[in-house]
Amino acid sequence: MTSLNPIRKIFQGVAGRRQMFTLFDRHARRPNRREEGASILYAGEWFEITEAGHDYMLEVLPPLWIRGSIFAMREFMTGSVTSVCFALRINRAIRYFHGYCDLSDGNSVEAMRQAIIERECRPESAMTREERLEHIWSITSEAYRGYACARWPNSVRGQRTVVLQAGAGALFQKLLSDLTDDEISAKLPVQLRHLPTPLAA
Known part of the structure; x- marks a missing residue:
């Protein structure tokens, strides 16, 4: 199997x-x-x-x-x-x-x-996009992460969400998988933001 x-x-x-x-x-x-x-x-x-x-x-x-x-x-x-x-x-x-x-x-x-x-065993530190998203999910407080509920379209219900900050301090939920590169960078700890993405084999 x-x-x-x-x-x-x-x-x-x-x-x-x-x-x-x-x-x-x-x-x-x-x-x-x-x-x-x-x-x-x-x-x-x-x-x-x-x-x-x-x-x-x-x-x-x-x-x-x-x-x-x-x-x-x-x-x-x-x-x-x-x-x-x-x-x-x-x-x-x-x-x-x-x-x-x-x-x-x-x-x-x-x-x-x-x-x-x-x-x-990779020769240098690097993180794939998937690893960045998983790390964000792992370090985000439960108060600021969740799952798409009944307010979301049926096709995405149950998918993971994180809370982001909009202008003027407003907060909103977004699917973890839909985060942009800039949003990912903002969510990562400073020391991880500039790690390279490994080249595809």
Whole structure:
């Protein structure tokens, strides 16, 4: 079985303990939370964590399994999707990562491992448009992000939105996917605004 969910980096930098717990369930306020079908939101998401965060995850519960430097959490986030933690040697340093893998796909863990290594071995810092949008979603307070509701056209209901500021301090909602380059730049932390976009392979 091949995963339908793209493997995607959702946070730039190393998430500390507080940020790590926020990132674990950044879809907490999604509409119809109690309904099935949330796996597509989580499966494929990954971000870098600290060694202390990695060790905490290993010690909080006995793992479902351990395979070398990778282990899976016993508690599932949704459906067959659970946390998988990686300790990977990248450019001669051991780094730590958390990802959500759909264990019904026998290739999901290895595909994520390879994707993380490939992404983190780039010779210079760069962020794709998708990574910029995911980072914005990850760092935006829940008070300023949400989902397109009944006021929106049927075709976009349930899609992610963020609050932007118009002239004279007025606020308005816009689909995350529709942000312009200038709006993305304004939403990113200063140190990330001028990172290059990687060239297409």
